[in-house]
Amino acid sequence: MFFLSFLRIVKFGLQDISRNIWLSVVTVIILILALFSINMLLVVKVVGEAAIGAVKSKIDVSLYVKPEAPEKEILALKAELSNISSVKSVRYISQEEALEIFKKTKSNNPEVLTALRELDKNPLSPTLVITPKSSDNMEILTHELNKIESSIIDSRDFSNYKIMLDRINAVTDRVTQAGLILAGILIFITLMVIFNSVRVAIYTHNAEISIMRLVGASNSFIYMPFLLSGLVYSFVGVMAIVLFFYPFLSLLQPYLEAFFVGYNVNIVNYFNEHFFIIFGLEFLGIALVNILASYFAARKYAQV
Amino acid sequence: MIKLFNVYKSYCAGHPILKDINLHIKPGEFVSVVGQSGSGKTTLVKLLIGEERVDKGKVVIGGWDITRLSRREVPDLRRQIGVIFQDFKLLPKKTLFENVAFALEVCGQSGKRIKAIVPHVMKIVGLEDKANRYPHEVSGGEKQRVAIARALVHSPKVLLADEPTGNLDAINAGEITDLLLHINKFGTTVILVSHNKEIVNRLNRRVITIDNGAIVSDRENGKYLL
Numbered sequence: 001m002f003f004l005s006f007l008r009i010v011k012f013g014l015q016d017i018s019r020n021i022w023l024s025v026v027t028v029i030i031l032i033l034a035l036f037s038i039n040m041l042l043v044v045k046v047v048g049e050a051a052i053g054a055v056k057s058k059i060d061v062s063l064y065v066k067p068e069a070p071e072k073e074i075l076a077l078k079a080e081l082s083n084i085s086s087v088k089s090v091r092y093i094s095q096e097e098a099l100e101i102f103k104k105t106k107s108n109n110p111e112v113l114t115a116l117r118e119l120d121k122n123p124l125s126p127t128l129v130i131t132p133k134s135s136d137n138m139e140i141l142t143h144e145l146n147k148i149e150s151s152i153i154d155s156r157d158f159s160n161y162k163i164m165l166d167r168i169n170a171v172t173d174r175v176t177q178a179g180l181i182l183a184g185i186l187i188f189i190t191l192m193v194i195f196n197s198v199r200v201a202i203y204t205h206n207a208e209i210s211i212m213r214l215v216g217a218s219n220s221f222i223y224m225p226f227l228l229s230g231l232v233y234s235f236v237g238v239m240a241i242v243l244f245f246y247p248f249l250s251l252l253q254p255y256l257e258a259f260f261v262g263y264n265v266n267i268v269n270y271f272n273e274h275f276f277i278i279f280g281l282e283f284l285g286i287a288l289v290n291i292l293a294s295y296f297a298a299r300k301y302a303q304v
Numbered sequence: 305m306i307k308l309f310n311v312y313k314s315y316c317a318g319h320p321i322l323k324d325i326n327l328h329i330k331p332g333e334f335v336s337v338v339g340q341s342g343s344g345k346t347t348l349v350k351l352l353i354g355e356e357r358v359d360k361g362k363v364v365i366g367g368w369d370i371t372r373l374s375r376r377e378v379p380d381l382r383r384q385i386g387v388i389f390q391d392f393k394l395l396p397k398k399t400l401f402e403n404v405a406f407a408l409e410v411c412g413q414s415g416k417r418i419k420a421i422v423p424h425v426m427k428i429v430g431l432e433d434k435a436n437r438y439p440h441e442v443s444g445g446e447k448q449r450v451a452i453a454r455a456l457v458h459s460p461k462v463l464l465a466d467e468p469t470g471n472l473d474a475i476n477a478g479e480i481t482d483l484l485l486h487i488n489k490f491g492t493t494v495i496l497v498s499h500n501k502e503i504v505n506r507l508n509r510r511v512i513t514i515d516n517g518a519i520v521s522d523r524e525n526g527k528y529l530l
Contacts, residue, residue, distance in 0.1 A: 008409050019397040211393045214353070215454060216382035217410040 009221065013228030016205075023201055024233065030197040031237030032244065034190040035282055039245050041183050042278065043267060047256065048179060050265040052172045056135040057263075059168070061161050063128040063145065067095060069152035077150055078128055084144050086137040091129040098124040125154050138165050191289050198233075198293035202226060202301070209301040223298045230290030238283045246271070305331040305462065305493050306352065311361035313347055321347045323517045325361070329495065331461065334488045336504045337497045338528050339514035345497045348514070349466045352495075353387055354378040366461055383411050386455030386463040386492075390470035392447040394439040394454075401426065401435040404454045411458060421457060429453045429483065445476030452483055462493045469500055477503060501528040 017024045063081070065074050074092060081090045093101070099122050106112045116123075132141045142158040202209075205226075212222050249268045256265050271278060311325040322344045329335050339345045350356040351363055354373045362371045370381055394403050401422055408418045426432045429449040431442075439447055448468055455463055465484060469477035481496075481503050488494045498504055504511060504527070511526030512519055521529055 004414070005412060016397070207393075208395050208397070211395055212406075212410070213379075214355075214382060214387060214389075214393060215407045215410065216379045217406075218379045221410050 005220070009224040010228060012221075013225035013232070016225055016229050017232060020204075023204060024229075027197060027201050027233050028236050028240065031194060031233060031286060032240050034194050035237055035241040035286070036245065037190050038187060038282060039241065039278075041186055043249070043252070045179060045183065046267055046270050047265070048175065050256075050260060050263065052175070054260060054263050055168060055172075057131075059135045059138070059161070059165060060129050060131045061138075061142065061145070061158055063130060063153060064155040065126040065128065066152050066154045067122075067125050069126065073150075073152050074126055074128070077148075077152060080148065080150075081128060081130055081145075084141070086133055086141045086144065088131045088133040091131075093127040093129060095122050095124055095126050098122075098127055135165060135168075138162070191285070194286055194289045195293040198230060198290050199297040202294060202297035205298075206301040209298055213302050219299075219302065222302050223295055226294040226298045227291050230294045231287055234283055234287035234290050237286060238279055241282070242279060305329050305333070305366060306495075307362075307364040308351075309362040309364075311351065311363060312359045313344075313351060313356065314359055320359075321517050322351075325519060327512070327519065327522075329493060331493055332488070332491050334485065334494045334507065334509040335496070336507060336509060336511045336526075337495060337514060338499060338504055338511060340499065343514045344517040345499075345514055346466060349387075349464055349495075349497055352462075352464060353385060354381045379410070383407075383458060384460055384462075386452075386458075386460040388448065388451040388455050388463070388465045388468045390467035392439070392444075392451045392471075394447055394450055396439055399436050399438055400431060400442065400450045403439070403450055404457050407454045407457050413458075422453075425453045425457045428456070428486075443476070444472050445479060448472060448476070448480050449483065452480070452487070456487060456492075460492065462495065463487060464495050464497070466497045467499070468496070469498065469503060474502075478506075481507065504528040 063077075065077070071094075078090050078092050081087055102124060103113065103116070106116075130141070130145070132138055138161065142162070145156060145158065209222055246268070249271060253266065253268055256267055259265075306327065306329040308325050308327040311322055311327075312320055313322040314320040325348070337345050337348065347356065351358055352365065352370075354370060354377075357373070358371055362369065364370070365381070365385070368381075370377075373381060394400075395406060398406060404422050404425060405418050408421065413421075423432060423435070426435050429452055431446060431449055431453065434442055434446065439450070442450070448471075451468075452463075463484070468484070469480055472480060477500065484494050484496060485507070496504075496507075508525050510524050511521070511528065513521035513526075513529050
């Protein structure tokens with residue numbers, strides 16, 4: 001009996017989809033557009049995180065070494081720094097190299113270059129540029145650097161880096177918060193669009209629902225085909241968005257690569273790696289909204 | 305078969321649509337319920353199919369007290385009473401066959417039984433050759449025949465017809481009335497709600513007249529009085 005009822009519910013649900021094909025198509029299109037918005041939001045999030053990561057990866061600290069320090073000792077210090085767990089890399093900039101870089105960066109400032117020429121000696125110190133593994137570990141890194149005892153270190157004032165990092169973190173935190181709020185609002189609007197589209201679709205069946213009730217159909221016979229249709233729409237919508245969105249991502253990828261030169265930003269890979277979690281959650285989300293909307297709408301018209 | 309005891313029903317306080325209705329319809333009877341628009345005829349039908357609840361009084365159908373019927377019990381009641389309406393109430397996206405079969409499917413009847421019964425009922429109403437058409441492909445009279453087939457398909461003891469000829473021309477109305485008489489011959493209790501004077505007078509059966517929410521006349525072999 002249960003199996004027979006289940007089969008009939010499946011039959012009625014599929015019949016409802018096929019015999020109201022334009023309504024079904026419109027419902028699926030609305031779902032596809034809604035899912036496209038959600039996936040675009042995800043793309044913006046991933047790209048935003050990549051941009052923040054790119055900014056943070058530029059953060060490094062410099063340790064200035066006494067100009068008279070022998071190169072052998074500087075290289076030993078470099079090796080010591082490289083062994084610190086929170087250090088990603090250490091780059092040694094010799095006095096000469098530092099002077100070259102300085103000249104290059106001040107090439108548009110003849111007064112500075114003239115003053116430099118008037119000096120008898122190279123005023124710049126050899127430098128060890130330390131890149132942290134993560135900007136979040138900056139605090140630990142500066143603490144470790146302060147602990148190093150070496151007579152060749154000329155300056156180790158990291159307060160400027162802390163201020164700069166705090167500012168960057170404050171900005172990125174605000175951007176993340178604003179992004180979350182915006183994403184929340186957009187997802188809410190999208191879900192409301194789906195919810196109301198399904199309700200409108202079921203509204204067109206209101207006479208049918210009341211007739212079903214009048215000929216003695218139980219609630220399950222009335223609701224279940226609509227819930228099943230909702231599940232089918234959700235599944236078709238998610239499959240369709242997979243088919244449409246990947247070509248779109250492939251088109252987008254070259255522009256992202258051009259924009260983030262030197263950084264590994266691969267949006268297609270991101271979607272590949274998170275395929276089941278992204279599209280699985282999207283299916284569950286819209287299926288739930290679909291089922292709830294179908295249930296409430298069908299229930300309303302079945303009060304006969 | 306159907307008993308109503310001191311039934312009162314109102315949609316807004318102080319304005320009862322049915323007042324102190326006492327009624328006893330015996331099994332196998334053919335009863336016409338007549339009255340002007342707004343007299344309370346359709347409300348009476350709604351009480352009998354569990355669409356509305358009485359404010360006061362008692363309604364019993366086949367020994368089942370449906371006065372305080374729960375929502376869950378309503379489908380069971382409707383599977384035991386055949387109902388036809390003025391506007392046919394057919395499912396537009398189902399064929400005529402599927403419309404009739406639907407009443408059996410919701411009862412959990414087997415596919416084999418449905419395939420055996422539905423063509424038979426379609427034959428009784430004279431639509432066996434149009435079973436695969438959709439409601440919009442047939443005439444009003446044919447739609448009403450399908451509605452009758454659907455109401456009959458689970459062999460109800462009672463057939464309630466609420467203005468079944470209201471949307472039909474005289475010829476179709478006559479045919480539908482003949483069909484109801486034919487069904488009644490097989491022992492089904494038929495309650496015909498109508499304000500069609502000619503049809504009611506032609507039937508020459510029991511006529512209950514409702515006026516202003518009250519039964520003003522109840523006569524065997526009666527006539528349309530209003």
